[in-house]
Amino acid sequence: MVERVRGIKFHKKQDVAIVGAGITLFRRRLNETGKELSYYAVKQALEEAGLDISDIEMVVMGSAPDAFDGVHMKGEYLLDGSGGSNKPYMRFFVGGGTGVFAPIAGYWHVASGLADVCLVVTEEKMSSSHPHPQSAFKYIWDPILDRPLNPNLIWIFALEMRRYMHVHNIKHEDIALVSVKNKANALDHPSAQLAAKITVEDVLNSEPMSLPVRRLDVSPPSDGASALIMVAPHIARQLTDEPVWVDGVGWALDTTWWTNRDLYFPRYVAEAAKMAYKMAHVTDPRKEIDVAEPYDPFDYKELHHMEGLGLARKGEAPILTREGVTARDGDLPVCPSGGLLGVGNPIAATMGVKVAELYWQLSYRAGKRQVAREVTTGVTQAWGDLMQVGTVVVLSNKR
């Protein structure tokens, strides 16, 4: 199989299926170490797939900044909990984009033919850095030009949100609807940290952090882990009648010069989506995508990313949200898991509410979270680093 993606010949040895997923509780503070959390997630994914750790040929780990756990070489530290002992093992990291990047790395392990069974594990333990993980976040800023200004990470979101609202004339009320929707969706997720019935007024009246961002516009810091098992077709057929296939993957990064670009549109997400859609032969995402799990660390981010993913025209995502199109029973359900806003934001471990949720949705195993419409194809995406990375995966239950 040879495909051309972004002008590059893409040699695929074999298709890639997902046959199992696992997720832990997401909470502000958990007693378990990162290793123990990783072990829980892996154990659950193996149970769902009907596999044993000895069946795993290669292991991919995803985890965000070392500063949260306070352990350098965090990938190596987490190895045993991830089931990677004496196996080909590698940790991947693109900040907040890691939750969707780790499964992309898992994909190429299998698609290349290097492995037939690859385990992907993601972990984050943000509570170790106390009293607040924001203190660790400040080290992502440029040390020479930005840090002397005493920045808080929330600033960049506030600056981007304001620019997005300004360019498309969007009201905060319309953005708050995303928080209302996702926190309500999370009521049906057993891992959820901040599931709640809230109103637009609750969001608009919540504590100001860095305006326009208020407390309820933001997802919480969390501890948690998740896991996925990705396999070759001949293995998938032995394990299940209902594998979910990885149809396309894409990623792109822009520079750390984030003040040099117009923040109203995430071009790097659009580039990543273009790559993934091309591989998946998706030409009209709004029509062909049945369910979406874009990255929602902030409520406006879901809208911003829907536009980057081509699920809405520029400035149209708030309108689709207001009209109920993105509700769980809508025509294009978005973040049916409850997302980061409702379930929690253990950075890399959000794979469990992004890629794993899409897998469960497309295999019709999401229970109370299952979207109303029939689904065959879905897209999920994460975003991160210093306003610069987009990671995209397209999944499908048809072959």
Place this chain on the structure above:
Amino acid sequence: MAVGKKDISAPPYVEGRELELEDFEEKKVTYVEDYPDIRYQFTAGQAISKFLNGLKEGKILATKCNKCRRVMVPPRTFCELCFKPADEWVEVRDTGTVETFSISYIDPDAKPLDEPEIVAVISIDGASPKMGILHKLGEIEPDRVYIGMKVKAVWKPESEREGMITDIKYWKPLEVE
């Protein structure tokens, strides 16, 4: 694929034991405290050293790429798009436009600030469009700030400048001059 709802709800269970902040305060949880103290000296490099020394003299310096014709602030020694050395240094003005802004109520550790501060991305006059820097606004009430507002740098007195981005104290509205 058997399409349709099934009597399966994944994940079937979730593991993990939640802790409260009080569990730490009351020592109900076993933990080890650590205070890493790591010190760094970040060299500013070829381009940003010249930029910072320019600030000391009250000048904002940029580099220009003659291929894509961008005037780049903060300056760099190479154009990352054309991937070739920048061609020349140019001085840009100490005025600009607010591209976006935020009223921040929190410090770097997420602790509340006594007085909110206004942070902004300011595109610099004389540089290419949308070539902005992160900085703060002053001499204006938060509710009077708007996107598109023209602003001017307020410099520290020359004797107090030290070759830092903070040699510009903040940016103030241009029209109040």
